[in-house]
Amino acid sequence: MATGLANTGQQAHMKHSIAKTEVETELPLGNKADVVITDLSRQFGDGSPVLDHLSLAIPAGEFVALLGRSGSGKSTLLRTLSGLDPVEHGDVVRPKAVSVVFQESRLLPWRRVWQNVVLGQNEPEAKERALRVLVEVGLEHRVDAWPLTLSGGEAQRVALARALVRDPSFLMLDEPFAALDALTRIQMQALVLTLWRKHQCTTLLVTHDVDEALVLADRVLVLEHGRIKVDFPVSLPRPRRHADPVFEALRGELLHALGVHDT
């Protein structure tokens, strides 16, 4: 652990084996693309590859949902994009300012809510900045609370605030609502949508929940055995209704792609 702590600042480019110029000519979205993954592979030991020559371009500002069964490579892809895992084969280009929200809030229990939000930011007006973002996520009344006193939903709001205070161009959400109860989850989904509209950051939501993906995203991906199996846009106007026949059809299609069949 000790050595692993060392300087892992955010990098603009994590390069390996493939030159960047090649990437830009190959991909249709070229220069406009905010996040570009090319031929990314990852393998642990001699097992089957977790990521298998995966290529993906996400245009700036797009909200993408990434679905997949356990073991499909979702987590590895997200860890690679967030810089926690190295790029061993392939090439990843992403903005410098990225933020991650995990399934658990991962707040430091020994720092108050506002200190968690601006952790590592040393400017004198840090508290005011924290306050502004906490207002955005509706937690202005918990600014000085200890994290252990928060409910699950409140803790995830703080985690969202901590991600947003850094003005990310690319926001990654790793099953952020999986541990919340159904009602809180609906509120959090609405909040994420509001914040995404306001901040206009490229967003990648990893989820197990087909409905959640369809309610929130511009585009849905299904990952299987480290490859992108399904990639389609969701052009329904927001707010989206589960009863909408198009919604129903997309839902069936996604469940089918995930290997769930109506009986």
Next chain:
Amino acid sequence: MTARFYLREGRRFLSPLLLVTVWQIASACGLISARILPSPVQLAHTLWGLIKNGSLPTNLLVSLERVSLGFSLALVVGITLALISGLSTWGEDIIDSPLQILRTLPALALAPLFILWFGIGEEPKILLVFLGALFPIYLNLHKGIRNIDPKLLEVARTLGLSRAQTIRDVILPGALPDLLLGVRFAFGIAWLMLVVAEQVNAESGIGHMMMDAEDLLRTDIILVGLIVYGLLGLISDRLVRAGELWLLAWQTQGSKHI
């Protein structure tokens, strides 16, 4: 809450008080020989006498000085070693294994060697306290640093914290509960080492006072010494607990909803 709290605190003193009363009655009735176990009232007289003639304050001060010197040294050295071995792999390789070997030695068994090396001055006593207190501090802090939740370290990485910031904001506060636990253990051992050091060979201190009393068959003075040792242990434990309440407010206040 406060009224109930004080009632509860008060109740905790009930059974010790009852025991002392029974003891006093048994002594007064002649059921317990004063030679073997003097009555509480006699002990109070002896205590007052020892305070008045200055022997208790003088000896107490000497004992306190030994413990605070040995303990402070153990704190500084223990924390430094634990930080070095906890925060770097080469530090762990160099520091941890010799300390893990040394800790299996019963520190008390070193007393004769220390007396040979350092004579009968203050050094062997302070060093015995130091050595006894060192291991709980080092071992607990080292464990605390090594057991930091790796998920929090990942957050620190995704937030772009520098190594210094990670140590200051994540690792040290996360290891603090373990350090304080180590300090409490260390105090317990420090008093034990002091007793032995002062009874094996000393010309002052509470332990010396008790050994002198043994020669004079003064059971009452020995008992006063025991009570003083007990109180010192209790006070130091209370002090660390108070420190925990203050330093670990996030834990204690976090457990109840405010």
